[in-house]
Every structure is written in structure tokens, then in C-alpha cells.
Amino acid sequence: MAEVDVKKIARGDFTWRSLPLAAMIKVPTSLEYKTSDWRIEKPEIDQSKCIKCLLCWIYCPDMSIKRLDEGRVEVDYDFCKGCGICAEVCPTKAIKMVEE
Amino acid sequence: MSKLEYVRKMALMGDEAVAYAVKQADVDVIAAYPITPQTIIVERLSKYVADGELNASFIQAESEHSALSICIGSALAGARTFTSTASQGLALMHEVLYIASSMRAPIVMAIANRALNSPLNIHCDHSDIMGARDTGWIHLFANNVQQAYDLTLMAFKISEDPDLLIPVSVNLDGFILTHSIEPLEVLLDEEVHQFIPHEPYPHEIDFGNPLAYGVMALPDTYMEFKRQFQEAMLKVPEVFHKTTREFYTISGRTYKSLTSYFTEDAEAVVIALGSTVETLKYVARKFREKNIKVGVLGLTMYRPFPEKEIVKVLENVRCIAVLDRAYSYGGVGGPLYTDILASLYKNGMKPIVADFVYGLGGRDFKLTDSEEIFRKMMKAIECNGFERDIYWWGVKE
Amino acid sequence: MVKNRYVNLLNEDQMIEIRWHGRGGQGVVTVSDIMARSIIMGGKYAQHFPEFGPERSGAPVKAFTRISDEPIEIHSGVYNPDIVVIIDEGMSKNFNLYIQGLKENGLLFLNLGDMRDQIKQNLPKNVRVYVVNAKKISYEEAGKPIFNIPMLGGLVKVLRMPDLNTIEEVLSRRFPSELFEVNIRILRRAYEEVESIG
Structure with missing residues (x-):
């Protein structure tokens, strides 16, 4: 699965094509979210x-x-x-x- | 018969044929609710597992809701996964059906299409699957036992295609196909293994490299995920055709998203799903012998809806009868009828169309019924219209 | 041709439709199932389906078999059978209740022991009737009532298909060896003893 830049998604910088398959996310997003x-x-x-x-x-x-x-x-x-x-x-x- | 032919030729019930295909597909996990409205399919599969003929986990769940939930987990863990159900069982699975498709869990489910309560009825109709129509599954319909076997095998290949990863339902008419013995030709185990080798799924759980599954998506992203899923659905026809072509090379049997008989120059075409297609074909042939230009169109693939192919077949057809074995109560008509109407309108076509709601709760669709419908269509062409838009066929008035 | 091998049971489709009557527990569905599997293994086309419903021991049960040289496309019920086989003895005595739709020149198979003479008076016209004394055969061969396999033996003799060896093979996959051998004896004896009574 491709790496996903969660910060980009959080900024609204995405399209349906760039979102990860079926919302399966590889990065540990909760560590990013203080x-x-x-x-x-x-x-x-x-x-x-x-x-x-x-x-x-x-x-x-x-x-x-x-x-x-x-x-x-x-x-x-x-x-x-x-x-x-x-x-x-x-x-x-x-x-x-x-x-x- | 040569020895090889003898090995390939079998006489099986629809349920047995599906179970045999699932055994040959060498599934890893079967999770199912074992009691009514379950089918003989899982009964046979549990025997295969108990007898050591199939090396799989057979998990008896406490409900269909749990059975399908187990299937999602096992499919995402990378296991080839199968389940089956019917009628109320499919209804109880309803919310999990969406989760299975949206989480892109490659699951194959055989559905013995049967009526829903109430009144209590266990017989064939399509109310169960039509309730699950928009859940994001690929829906295939078998017209006979051979097709039930073939489509089950192809379903694994379609579902597991890395471009799709979408669950597939294989629908066979309850009792009419599930409990009928018919001749069929099976593939050899080696051929099946070659046709559907079990490759790892690209998104399967990997403990060394964990993913977050089933996360929350709020209004800012949810719609994009749904649009992404629709894109995968649009790729299904291509994968379906690739699969059927490959299947043809090993079996010699041709499959398309539609089964059309005598439609090339037909003035009147009747459209249906499931075993009725073959009954209609039988009767249409008699009409053709008398030079009456009728044709039959069956949908092997109901979702995604093969709109373009259907419109092409119907291009020069003057009169269409749509046969619906389910109904949208209070709606425009039966589900297949509304799909066909929408396709015609989108493509600027205006033939004479009527909906024939038939066979609910297992009411037999006789040869005389199809004869009468063909005659009604001929009359509709003469009179430039049916007497009404929706017929509740055979209802005692 | 399915029909040409056998007398003038003719319809335009060269298809034979059989309706089996009996009671729940007598193996009505099983015998139709065995018939269809044997026909298919013998190289022809066949279809079997039971009358679907809540199965209860003792309740009247129906099953249907279609036989053809061509693939069978029809997936609707049988309304005008060429052959009616009544497996239950009591129902055989009241055969008039069970022959609706039986075609002219059709065949009727009854399970009867002693009532033959009385029945002969009331036989339907234009139907050929065969009897098998299933009770006698099964008690003598198995010591218990088995009615479905003797009726199959009688039918197979008259129909001249499927081949007895093919049926044996199908039975061997279905029954444990002891039961298998008993059934084979019953099958073969009924095959020899089936009688035409009109």
C-alpha cells in the first residue's frame, strides 16, 4: 500500500484518486495528532x-x-x-x- | 464416454455444484450460520472439511450478521473466504454487506434466492437480493446448475482481482436451481488451481507492516472514498470479460454479462434474471419456428448494470417485457424494470415497455405463462402499447 | 432418441416427464434423484426436482424427473407427465387422485399386492398400467418395507433405461454396502416381476 501524507489530507489537499484504498492508512496517524x-x-x-x-x-x-x-x-x-x-x-x- | 469425460461429467444439485466449486477453489475459511434459512451448500462444505477433503476453517456463527463479519476479518487477513445464505439470512447481513464492500474484502457468497417474510414463505423469488442490490457487491445470476458452478469459480477470480477487491454474490434461484439435479461438466482440480491461484491480496493484514482498517471518515473525506469505490465498480466489466475469456480457454464455455437468445432481429424482447431465462428461451424457440420474431435477454451480471450492452441489444426492438421476481412497493415498478427504463431514457430510446411482476413466493412460471407474455407483446406491437404498464402476472383478481 | 426406443410415448420435444407420488419418508425424492443421476451418468440429459415444501413424515410428497436427448432448458413445473409412479400402496389404490394431467397413452405404475383384480375394473382409459408388488419383494429381500427402489425397478424395465449397471453405480455411491446390496436385489427382482395389467 502506498504511503499517504496525512497532513496533506488534513489540509484538504486531496482528491478521490489520491486517498488511500478504502481508508486503509499505513501511517500512525494518532501519533501525528497531538x-x-x-x-x-x-x-x-x-x-x-x-x-x-x-x-x-x-x-x-x-x-x-x-x-x-x-x-x-x-x-x-x-x-x-x-x-x-x-x-x-x-x-x-x-x-x-x-x-x- | 472416455474416461476423462466421465471424470468431468457429473449430475449435481445446484447447491452441490456450488459446494463442489468452492471445494475446488480450495477456500481457507467458510463462515456461515448453519440453520434455516441456510442452504445445502454449507452442509456439503462442512462434510468436505470434516472428511479432510478440504483444508479450511469452517466457522459456525450465531447469526448471518456475525457470519459475514467473520468473513470480512478473514478476507482482510488474506484468506480465501466463502459464505452462503438465503432470504432472511441475507436481510440480517444487510449492514455488514456495505462494510464488506467498502472495506474491499474479497468474499464470494452464494445466495439461494428466496422470498422474504411475511407471510412465511421459503420459496424462490428475488426479494432478498434486490434488498441488497445497492450494497456495493457484484451480483451475478445463474440460469442453470452449470452456470452456478462456473460463476462460483469465476467469482473468486473477479473478487480477488487487485484492481477490484470487491465481494461477489452468486445468485441461484432457491429450490428451482438449488434443489434440482442437472448434468454439468466440471473442471479438474488442477485446472481450477491454475485458473484461480491464491495470490496475496495487496491490502491484507501484515503484522510487520500494520495498517489502520475501517477508520472514520468525516464529511470532508467520506464522499471521496465513495467516489473511489464507484471507480472500482466501473472496472468490473473489463475484469469480468478478461475472466470469462480465460475461463473459456479451459472450459470451452462462453460467458458474457448478458445471455441473449434470438435477439439479433427480434421485434419483441423479454428480459429476466435467473432460471426463468432458460424457460423463456425454450418457449422463444417455438415462436421462432413459427417465424415470430421474439428474443430473450438474461442478465448474468446485474451489478454493475451492463447498461451499454443492454441498450445495444435493444436498439431496434419495438417491444420489451421486463420480468421482475421482486417489487419496489410504492415505487415506479420492479427493480429490473426501473433499471431498464432508466437505461432506455438515458439513451433516447422509446420502445413499448411493460413490467411483469411474477413468481413471487415461488409461484411457478409455467411454459404457458411465457407463451402468453410473448403473445401479449405481439399484440402490444399491433396496438402500439400494452394495456397497462405493470402486470402482476397470474394474480387472481 | 429417448422416445423412439420406447413405444409411442410421443410429444414433439422428445422429452419424458415423470411424476412420482408417495409419502414423506418413503424415498420419493431419493428415487427421482437416483433416476436423474443414473440417466445423466448413462449419457443422456435429465433433471430432477422435488415438490418443495415443509417435508413431514407421512405427508403426500411429489418429485419430478425430466429425461431428454437434448439439454433441458425448462425450469418450470411438470403439469402433463408422460409417466406417473405411485410409490405408496394406499395411494396406489386411490390412484385416481394422483393421475391429474397424465398424458394420453401415458404410463401409470402402481404399488399393489392383492387388489389388482378390483383395480382392473376401474382402470383409466388410454393409460397403460403396470404393477409392482413392492411390499412382497421388499419384505422377502430385506425384511422391511422399501417401496421406492422396487418401483424404480419396474419403471426401468418398461422404459428400457437407464441401464441397471449405471443405477447400481449411483446406488453404490449413496448407500453403505449392506443397504446397497439389499437395494440391488430389490431393484433386480422388481425389474423381473413388474406386470402389465392394462
Whole structure:
């Protein structure tokens, strides 16, 4: 299947001939589509309170909690939509939602 | 009979003939709902698989909706895929039919054409397939058991053509063909394998190189995807003809998108789908013996609609009877009738035309019925018109 | 020519149409199926189709066979058969209910044991009637009632086709060996014992 320039499609620069067959897309389009600007508040992690339980990592609906070594976590601010679920489930209140 | 002829010659029911073709096509996956309104086709196929004569996954689904959904997955995974159904089963598949074609899943489905409820009826008519007419499938119609076998084999080649990748339905009249034993000539397994080798599909799932399938397309792109699909449909006739030519070289049997009999100099032509075409041909020959210029036109390919070929056949015809074994309730007429009317209008032709709605729910179309219709056409030529535009043929009034 | 080999069963198309009557479970559809397959394997054209409907054990059932030297194009019902074969004994006694449309000079095959004399009084005119004592033959050969194959044996004798060996081959593909052998004995015996009664 031919490579498709998704950005071109997003700009409206396409015809029916240039669209991929049956909307089958080879490029990882969701990586291109940063959802960070949906956010009003952003989560901040206080690493000193974190007990590495990974509940935030499990609950995040957008896979925006990244696991680092030894169970430490950080927020992927490119994709976090600021829903606040991680702050809600954190048992030690290590995550706080703060205004952007 | 020579030994080879004996191997090629068989006496099979329509259902058995389709199953035999599917076995020879060496399919990988058969997914089907196993109970009523299922056909003998999958019964035979499940036996082939159980007996080790066919190395395929036979998946019994809990409904036709699921059966066709499974087929989409297996076809996109690169497996040669077959299913079959009839009447309510096809109706239950309805939304998945669109998904199969739009996702360009090469699937072959045999349909035993039967009436829809209610009232409860299991007999032949074309209401089921006409409901699926605009789902983006290629629809082929068999006139006899031999054609059911041949078209099933060709359907795989057409469906899997890299320019198309469009699912194909092979329609055979419920009971009239599915349960009738007729003689047919089959190809040898090696010939079939040569005719339809299983090549990888260009868009099949490749774990090393993943694609996103079935994504969302909003108003800014959806219409372009549909236009793209129509373009693929426009390529079908060419692929169909290429396939039939190749099929001719191995079988000696000729197929075109139309089957026309005695149409060259015909004044009156009757147009139909399915097994009725042959009954009409039989009667037309008797009329020809009396020098009455009638002809018969059958559509082997109903979608895409062979408009150009049809118009060419009808060029000098004065009177046309369209036989519809289904109806568009509250519409202009039967589905075939409206297709024909539109084609004539587009091409500036104005012959006398009437619609004959017949055979619903399996009502037999007798030899005398076709005789009467031919006579009505002769009279219509004399009077320069039929008494009405739509006849509900044989209905007790 | 299909018809010329056999007497003056004539229609212009040189086609023979057979209608089989019996009851659900007696193998009405099976025997028509076997007839058609045998004719085809014997090199002629044939078509078989059952009367379609909800099949129930014991209910009256019909099946149809067409035979021709030419490819058969007709895909509509049989209304004027050349031959009617009644497989069920009770229905054979009431044959008048089952011979609608039977052609003049057509053939009627009945499954009858002891009622022949009574029946002879009321035979339809211009129809030739043959009887097979299917009950006697099948009980003696198989110890159980098998009515369809004896009627086929009788028909094949009179029609002079298809070849008995071809039928045997078709039967051998259909039945397990024990049942196959019983059926062959029944077929051959009925072939010998079919009688013309008018």
C-alpha cells in the first residue's frame, strides 16, 4: 500500500484518486495528532509522594502516563487531555491538577 | 464416454455444484450460520472439511450478521473466504454487506434466492437480493446448475482481482436451481488451481507492516472514498470479460454479462434474471419456428448494470417485457424494470415497455405463462402499447 | 432418441416427464434423484426436482424427473407427465387422485399386492398400467418395507433405461454396502416381476 501524507489530507489537499484504498492508512496517524491543546488543567506529579503503585498508568484512558524505570511515572504532555482521572485515583494525592 | 469425460461429467444439485466449486477453489475459511434459512451448500462444505477433503476453517456463527463479519476479518487477513445464505439470512447481513464492500474484502457468497417474510414463505423469488442490490457487491445470476458452478469459480477470480477487491454474490434461484439435479461438466482440480491461484491480496493484514482498517471518515473525506469505490465498480466489466475469456480457454464455455437468445432481429424482447431465462428461451424457440420474431435477454451480471450492452441489444426492438421476481412497493415498478427504463431514457430510446411482476413466493412460471407474455407483446406491437404498464402476472383478481 | 426406443410415448420435444407420488419418508425424492443421476451418468440429459415444501413424515410428497436427448432448458413445473409412479400402496389404490394431467397413452405404475383384480375394473382409459408388488419383494429381500427402489425397478424395465449397471453405480455411491446390496436385489427382482395389467 502506498504511503499517504496525512497532513496533506488534513489540509484538504486531496482528491478521490489520491486517498488511500478504502481508508486503509499505513501511517500512525494518532501519533501525528497531538491532543494536548484539549487541556484546561494539567496533572503534575510530586515524585516525593509517589509510591509507584501505577494506578495512574492503569487508569489513564489516553495512555499518557509513561512508565519510566523502577516504576516511576511521568505525564506525556503531548497527548494528555487533562481529564484528571490520574489525580482522582492517586492514593497518596501525589498528582494534582493545575491550571495551564 | 472416455474416461476423462466421465471424470468431468457429473449430475449435481445446484447447491452441490456450488459446494463442489468452492471445494475446488480450495477456500481457507467458510463462515456461515448453519440453520434455516441456510442452504445445502454449507452442509456439503462442512462434510468436505470434516472428511479432510478440504483444508479450511469452517466457522459456525450465531447469526448471518456475525457470519459475514467473520468473513470480512478473514478476507482482510488474506484468506480465501466463502459464505452462503438465503432470504432472511441475507436481510440480517444487510449492514455488514456495505462494510464488506467498502472495506474491499474479497468474499464470494452464494445466495439461494428466496422470498422474504411475511407471510412465511421459503420459496424462490428475488426479494432478498434486490434488498441488497445497492450494497456495493457484484451480483451475478445463474440460469442453470452449470452456470452456478462456473460463476462460483469465476467469482473468486473477479473478487480477488487487485484492481477490484470487491465481494461477489452468486445468485441461484432457491429450490428451482438449488434443489434440482442437472448434468454439468466440471473442471479438474488442477485446472481450477491454475485458473484461480491464491495470490496475496495487496491490502491484507501484515503484522510487520500494520495498517489502520475501517477508520472514520468525516464529511470532508467520506464522499471521496465513495467516489473511489464507484471507480472500482466501473472496472468490473473489463475484469469480468478478461475472466470469462480465460475461463473459456479451459472450459470451452462462453460467458458474457448478458445471455441473449434470438435477439439479433427480434421485434419483441423479454428480459429476466435467473432460471426463468432458460424457460423463456425454450418457449422463444417455438415462436421462432413459427417465424415470430421474439428474443430473450438474461442478465448474468446485474451489478454493475451492463447498461451499454443492454441498450445495444435493444436498439431496434419495438417491444420489451421486463420480468421482475421482486417489487419496489410504492415505487415506479420492479427493480429490473426501473433499471431498464432508466437505461432506455438515458439513451433516447422509446420502445413499448411493460413490467411483469411474477413468481413471487415461488409461484411457478409455467411454459404457458411465457407463451402468453410473448403473445401479449405481439399484440402490444399491433396496438402500439400494452394495456397497462405493470402486470402482476397470474394474480387472481 | 429417448422416445423412439420406447413405444409411442410421443410429444414433439422428445422429452419424458415423470411424476412420482408417495409419502414423506418413503424415498420419493431419493428415487427421482437416483433416476436423474443414473440417466445423466448413462449419457443422456435429465433433471430432477422435488415438490418443495415443509417435508413431514407421512405427508403426500411429489418429485419430478425430466429425461431428454437434448439439454433441458425448462425450469418450470411438470403439469402433463408422460409417466406417473405411485410409490405408496394406499395411494396406489386411490390412484385416481394422483393421475391429474397424465398424458394420453401415458404410463401409470402402481404399488399393489392383492387388489389388482378390483383395480382392473376401474382402470383409466388410454393409460397403460403396470404393477409392482413392492411390499412382497421388499419384505422377502430385506425384511422391511422399501417401496421406492422396487418401483424404480419396474419403471426401468418398461422404459428400457437407464441401464441397471449405471443405477447400481449411483446406488453404490449413496448407500453403505449392506443397504446397497439389499437395494440391488430389490431393484433386480422388481425389474423381473413388474406386470402389465392394462
